[in-house]
Amino acid sequence: MPVSNNYKENVRVALQSVKSNKLRTLLTAAIIAIGLMALVGILTSIDAIKASLNSTFSRMGANSFTIRNRGGGIRFGGPGEQPKRHPSITFREAIAFKERFDYPATVSVNTFASQGATAKYGSEKTNPNINIIGGDREYITTGGYSLSSGRNFSKSEVDYGANVVIIGEEIKTRLFPNLNPVDRFILLGSNRYKVIGIFDKKGSGASFGGDKVCVVPLLKARQISTSSKPTYTITVMSTDSRQAEATIGEATALFRNIRGLSAGKDDNFEITKSDAIVQTLLENIKWVTIGAIVIAFVTLVGASIGLMNIMLVSVTERTREIGIRKAIGANPSLIRQQFLYEAIVICLIGGLAGIVLGILIGNVVAMALEASFIIPWMWMVVGVVLCIVVGIISGIYPASKASRLDPVEALRYE
Known part of the structure; x- marks a missing residue:
């Protein structure tokens, strides 16, 4: 019998066996599907998170950095040195830096006035989770924002701390579902502000509450700050990305x-590049990736044990059939291939279902983060290869047992 005909015959017999034992096949395939769904789903979600983070921080530009009183170290638990806390950056120091920094760059100063405020308009109000930020005219640029309507602060509004505000998209949707909020007045705490602009949608999931923000003039934020010792953040965006390191050096020397730090003293402030936060987050996300791989591995080990047991039961149930096939000329190699193909077919059925479900789950996360649709080609290939490997490992012993059966004893089996 030609090799190609043997292959076709074994695949046909494997498919017939799968069809004749639908419930058993479904249960085994479901275990494999769950394992691969966890793997592909989590890894697709991680790819979506990475894409969203890179997109969010790229708006600020890779050539921007911040000067703050605490480093950008971000940790998700576990041992490790905590980020250093340095003396607060005062309003005087921040303004002095902005006025004296003459390197070609855009400089802005901002501070958090409140991180749990409620915005009100008429009978409508938001949840008490609104961030009130004080900023200058350059904050929109360095903060990665754009305006969907309205305008930026005027110079006089910033200089005199006027009661004006630029609101995030989510606040606009909540307070003004059918109205244009520009030139209307809202309450933030006990203060009344005129809305002069609305930020374009930024995505709160991806950008740490970017749509639940109210930006007021810096001087006004200083007046209403809920902190007894507010600290100010200085953001510098170099006009030439090739001069980014030189700009950091100039900024460090000036600050x-x-x-008043002498030459022998260490810096008592932190300078963080805009892409450093992304890199720190991505570095920590790798542990989630490892966790997904471990979960998938444990599930697939369980599935392979279950599949091996089912194949052994199948060999026992089909002992007489094996005897007949041997009696009419099938050699041990063909019998072994038949059962190996059957195990691989079952794994592929479960694997393909798991890959499809994993992609769907991962892209639900991508939609929530407003990232583009992701097709994880690499993980799809890895999933298919894993299915074939699991099928071979699970089927090799039952297939070998079937190929070694004595045809005479097999024909007499009841």
Whole structure:
């Protein structure tokens, strides 16, 4: 019998066996599907998170950095040195830096006035989770925002701390579902502000509450700050990405001078590049990736044990059939191939279902983060290869047992 005919015959017999034992096949395939769904789903979600983070911080530009009183170290538990806390950056120091920094760059100063405020308009109000940020005219640029309507602060509004505000998209949707909020007045706490602009949608999931923000003039934020010792953040965006490192050097030297640090003293402030936060987050996400792989591995080990047991039962149930096939000329190699193909077919059925479900789950996360649709080709290939490997490992012993059966004893089996 030609090799190609043997192959076709074994695949046909494997498919017939799968069809004749639908419930058993479904249960085994479901275990494999769950394992691969967990693997592909979590890894697709991680790819979506990475794409969303890179998109969010790329708006700020890879050539921007911040000067703050605490480093950008981000940790998700576990041992490790905590980020250093340095003296607060005062309003005087921040403004002095902005006025004296003459390197070609855009400089803005901002601070958190409140991180749990409620915005009200008429009978409508938001949840008490609104961030009130004080910023200058350059904050929109350095913060990665754009305006969907309205305008930026004027110079006089910033200089005199006027009661004006630019609101995030989510606040606009909540308070003004059918109205244009520009030139209307809202309450933030006990203060009344005129809405002069609305930020374009930024995505709160991807950008840490970017749509639940109210930006007021910096001087106004200083007046209403809920902190007894507010700290200010300075953001510098170099006009030439090739000069980014030189800009950081100039900024460091100037701020050391403003703080009166002598040559032998360490910096008592932190400079964080805009892409450093992304890199820190991505570094920690790798542990989630490892967790997904471990979950999938444990599930697939359980599935392979279950599949091996089912194949052994199948060999026992089909002992007489094996005897007949041997009697009419099938050699041990063909019998072994038949059962191996059957195990691989069952794995592929479960694997393909798991891959499809994993992609769907991962892209639900991508939609929530407003990332583009992701097709994880690499993980799809890995999933198919895993299915074939699991099928071979699970089927090799039952197939070998079937190929070694004595045809005479097999024909007499009841």
